[in-house]
Amino acid sequence: MNYQRTLRLSSAVLASLAALPASAALEVTPYGSLRISTEAVSVDDAKPGEDDSYTALRDAYSRLGVTAAYNDLDWVDLNATVEFPINSALLRAEDPSFFQASYKGNNKPRVADITATTDNLGTLRVGTQWLAYYNTVAYPVDYFSSFYSGFATQATFRRDAATYTTPTIGGLTATVSAVDMTHEAGTNYLDSWQYALGWAIGDLTLGLAYQDTEQETGDNADQAGASLAYVIGGWRFAAKVEQLQSNIDGLQDEDPVTYNLYGSYSWNKYTVKAMFANGEETDDPAAFYQGDSYQVGLDYQYSENLKLFADYFYEELSYAIYTPNSRSFDTLAPYLAESDGQAFSLGLRYDF
Numbered sequence: 001m002n003y004q005r006t007l008r009l010s011s012a013v014l015a016s017l018a019a020l021p022a023s024a025a026l027e028v029t030p031y032g033s034l035r036i037s038t039e040a041v042s043v044d045d046a047k048p049g050e051d052d053s054y055t056a057l058r059d060a061y062s063r064l065g066v067t068a069a070y071n072d073l074d075w076v077d078l079n080a081t082v083e084f085p086i087n088s089a090l091l092r093a094e095d096p097s098f099f100q101a102s103y104k105g106n107n108k109p110r111v112a113d114i115t116a117t118t119d120n121l122g123t124l125r126v127g128t129q130w131l132a133y134y135n136t137v138a139y140p141v142d143y144f145s146s147f148y149s150g151f152a153t154q155a156t157f158r159r160d161a162a163t164y165t166t167p168t169i170g171g172l173t174a175t176v177s178a179v180d181m182t183h184e185a186g187t188n189y190l191d192s193w194q195y196a197l198g199w200a201i202g203d204l205t206l207g208l209a210y211q212d213t214e215q216e217t218g219d220n221a222d223q224a225g226a227s228l229a230y231v232i233g234g235w236r237f238a239a240k241v242e243q244l245q246s247n248i249d250g251l252q253d254e255d256p257v258t259y260n261l262y263g264s265y266s267w268n269k270y271t272v273k274a275m276f277a278n279g280e281e282t283d284d285p286a287a288f289y290q291g292d293s294y295q296v297g298l299d300y301q302y303s304e305n306l307k308l309f310a311d312y313f314y315e316e317l318s319y320a321i322y323t324p325n326s327r328s329f330d331t332l333a334p335y336l337a338e339s340d341g342q343a344f345s346l347g348l349r350y351d352f
Contacts, residue, residue, distance in 0.1 A: 044339055081111050194209065242259070277293045292314075
């Protein structure tokens with residue numbers, strides 16, 4: 001299911017849900033989130049033609065979408081979502097990280113999926129979606145409000161996939177997902193498999209996940225990861241560890257490990273956050289994140305819909321700080337060069 005098939009299928013489901021009788025339990029809900037900040041960034045040595053520092057606007061993953069839910073059947077609930085990225089800083093429909101541009105059009109939907117859920121048989125989700133490995137391993141530490149949230153991982157965020165999740169039994173939930181990791185570039189469709197297991201025990205949540213990458217070629221690294229999150233009072237603690245399992249002969253540094261430690265405290269309308277992350281340095285091309293990074297943030301929930309935030313981000317090796325007004329994945333210092341990059345952001349998030 002490439003983008004065209006995914007979008008046609010999602011649009012067809014939304015249209016068919018809208019055509020149901022008025023008495024049916026059909027709910028169609030538009031939604032959106034405006035997320036933008038002013039940032040001041042600097043690196044030790046920028047690429048030729050770029051200044052070592054600048055101040056500019058940066059979008060922080062704004063989006064517009066619509067959901068449709070039909071829950072009037074006795075045995076299954078049906079839901080569909082179509083969501084598009086919005087780069088509010090440049091006033092364009094595009095993903096501000098430009099990760100989507102590496103495998104499909106950068107202005108294509110972030111999410112375009114259909115979900116069927118039953119009480120006894122679990123959930124089947126088909127289409128462009130957040131992936132099981134990311135949800136289980138990386139999401140527990142992806143809690144910052146700025147553009148720099150979620151970078152310190154080897155996980156892939158979203159792809160076309162067909163995902164089955166079991167009902168929760170004794171706090172345990174299992175997921176298996178067939179994923180189009182390469183967007184049909186040199187491999188068959190749904191070329192990779194992801195497996196995840198989550199266990200919620202009171203205020204503690206544990207997760208394990210594995211990605212078997214590109215079964216036809218066997219060249220790209222597989223991934224294994226684990227996470228935990230613990231909430232007590234206003235405190236939240238989380239950690240994750242990932243290992244790339246290299247499949248390329250002759251690498252000098254195989255099977256690099258990445259880990260993150262996160263903590264936050266909320267009181268009244270405030271939340272303060274901090275994270276440390278480290279990725280072992282390697283010559284495996286699949287290792288997107290390497291070196292140390294630090295991040296601290298402060299959120300202020302001004303109203304139910306409006307949040308104000310301040311964020312400080314540091315990267316030892318260049319991978320997340322972009323050139324001003326980037327139109328692609330374009331780091332300010334040479335990619336993975338020692339940069340001691342810093343970014344300070346002041347912004348807002350308005351959900352509707």
